[in-house]
Amino acid sequence: MKEEGLDGQGVNVAVEVTPSGVGLLADDEQLVARGPSSGRKRVSDWLGRSAVPIVWAAVVVIFSILRPATFPTIGTFGAIFGSEAVLVIVTLGLLVPLRAGDYDLSVAGTLTLSSMIIGRLNGGARIEIWICVAIALAIGVGVGLLNGFFVRVFGINPFIVTLGMGTFLLGITLLISNDQTYAGVSVALDDITETDRFLGIPLEFYYALALCVIVWYVFEHTTLGRRLLFVGSGREVARLSGVRVERMRVGALVVSGLLAALAGIFFAGTSGAANPTAGSFFLLPAFAAAFLGGTTIMPGRFNAWGTIVAAYFLVTGVTGLEILGAQSWVQTVFYGGALVLAVAFAQLSKGRQSQEII
Amino acid sequence: MAEATTSGPLLEIEGLSKSFGSTQALDRAWLKVMPGRVHGLVGQNGSGKSTLVKVLAGYHDPDPGARIVIGGREVTHTLGGGGSRANGLYFVHQDLGVVGALSVAENLFIDRFVDQPKAWVRWRAEHAKASELLASFGVRVDPRRKMAELPVAVQAMVVIVRAAERLRAGSPESGDRGGVLVLDEATASLPLAARDQLQSVVRAVVALGHAVLFVSHFPDEVLEWADHVTVLRDGRVVADRETQGMTEDELVELIIGRQMEPHQGVVVPASSGGSTSSMVVTGLTGQEVDGLSFAVQPGEVLGLTGLVGSGFDEVARILGGASVARAGEMVLDGRRWDLTAFSPAAARKAGVSLVPDDRHRLGVAPALTVSENISLSVLDRYRGVAGRIKHRRLRQEVRRLLADYDVRPPDPDLPLRSLSGGNQQKVVIAKAMAGAPRVLLLDEPTKGVDVGARSEILEKLRDVARAGTAVVCSTTDASQLEDLCDRVLVLRRGRLCAELTGEAINEDRIVEETYSSVV
Known part of the structure; x- marks a missing residue:
């Protein structure tokens, strides 16, 4: 079977047969086991997995050539890696329900509400920052539980539940903020997110990186992650194998709520203020990064490293275009286009096996 | 021809052959269905029965030389789905083809809503018309109710009324001529009690001058419902006669092509063995299976079989935790499990493992x-x-x-x-x-598997049993049961009707027991 798939057929087939296995990153033994006969397949596999990082590198080179004075600077890279850590964190959270086969469209609403909790209570009411952080995180968990409640008890599609929840939360944010921006968020929070740097990059980048490692580890190396994968790509199989499917789905929504709230805290820290609508912009880039990430590193699966690469690729593209003088419209066009193309590419590489994972 | 318009057959088939590669599924089969009659079509799996239905439905093209006359008009070309309908044939399959979220009236008139889209619908009039139509067939149901809320039996009645309505409206050029309603195993999944009600609806349909081609596995049901029966065996028509005066044994003999052997009351109480390590199931009741009790020993391969709807395949699903029982319990390794509160996780804990039949949805990702x-x-x-x-x-x-x-x-x-x-x-x-696991349950373990892999799988399952696992295999494949099993339970209408061991486990005997009604 395997050999038949290799010879004389196009890249599509080769990508389709790609074992997006756990082992690829985890286990060298596998490459040996694959044997010498599949050399060509390994090359096309490698290209498929590495397409996004390669394009990312190309984009960096192109912008550096076009704007040698402004683009390849510590300042620009610091901005790209630091400020967009919020996007990476919210996307990694989103990845958990996606891996379980469910959408969570409320992450941007949770993020915005969480940042406004910080702005209103800390910036406005001068409540101790750590208490505000705890409240924001608790609200994130609460949102996840509420989403999970409707999904599990009423059996509603999470797409709809979280779509409503996201809009509901934006409304609540407007309510508690009285439609105002709250500045004066604790300098301590600003310090540990944006101001303090390591190797010229704000600390929050390293938090995002650490979170990526945790998500990767749980997804690929724990029994929990393996079960989550089956809930997403073979729900009835998982159920019949004794996996508590509904519990896993609720848990995934709770994790995405918690991480969206964490992203909101960092968002407030990074900007030193909370704006009642700014957070809602994160929804589309988060989905674009998650889906584009699902086509790379381990094609066909939502995966942590692919996501972080995709997120920074998208941000690099937008930043570079803005340095070239593009207007603000370019951001929405870029993210929207990337989402659709990423999904189209994922579909193409899977051939006829539609809607299995992504 | 002029005479035929009033009393000639509504459907006439002559010399219908169909081969798939080297397999001859139908060999010069013929059929003549008269108006006002319920015509049974029976035969075991592989008899060509479903091929014949599929030819009529336009799914297969017949081999050259066949003559098919529907409603007095010879059909020369391929029938095609819509074509057969325009010719006065209407099919109701086991899957009824209803839209659960729509109302009874909408389901009833669905073709009209599609064919003649009007800008608006006068619901009051539609509902009145629907009530009247249903009542004329003796079906009393509120046409505004959602289809999905109704019992399957009532849905089936609505579908049959819809079919009759279509037959009436379907072929205006044939005037008062009736059409043929093909019931393709449409009763297999219905509860026993509901079948009687359905029968009266079917009678009302033929009273209008239509004919019903009643395709069924169940010999007793065919005798009860049909006026005339055609029996297919190995692709040929082996009998075509009135059902009047025919006994069930006669019909079964025609279906299986042999004399029924006199039975010596083979039904053995299931609790025969009782070693502590065996699995003992008592009073298992589900959607189809009804109060079944049996035991299986370590190292034993137990087969479960029966006709569609007999519940033989439900047993494995319940014991594997995939469906919930209405009653029953299981004892395994001295532990008692309530099957009404069973789950896949509980099954695993109990030491029971299931190989489900729908490989791609339930078996693997x-x-x-x-x-x-x-x-x-x-x-x-x-x-x-x-x-x-x-x-x-x-x-x-x-x-x-x-x-x-x-x-x-x-x-x-x-x-x-x-x-x-x-x-x-x-x-x-x-x-x-x-x-x-202590017990391995299999539901049609060789479905969609090529011949070579099939024998490898069966060999492996015997190894599994030899190593001390109890194996329970439900299948309709009699040769598989013969190859694999130490003991076979035959179910009928949810109950145990025969237990076969040793020499009695052969293909012929299993088929015989499956179709017989010795209870």
């Missing part, structure tokens, strides 16, 4: 790798600190299982969907056996 699929149910055994998977040891175990079950290619990292059907099924069985 096709997009994931062979290794991931096999290891799903035993992950906990390879769980290290903080839930870490012990990859190396898990991998060894997966490799061992792949070799054991002879999965080809034995590469744990291939996505499952790149394997052939037979090898996928081996993976499903290896996955079920990975936890070393």
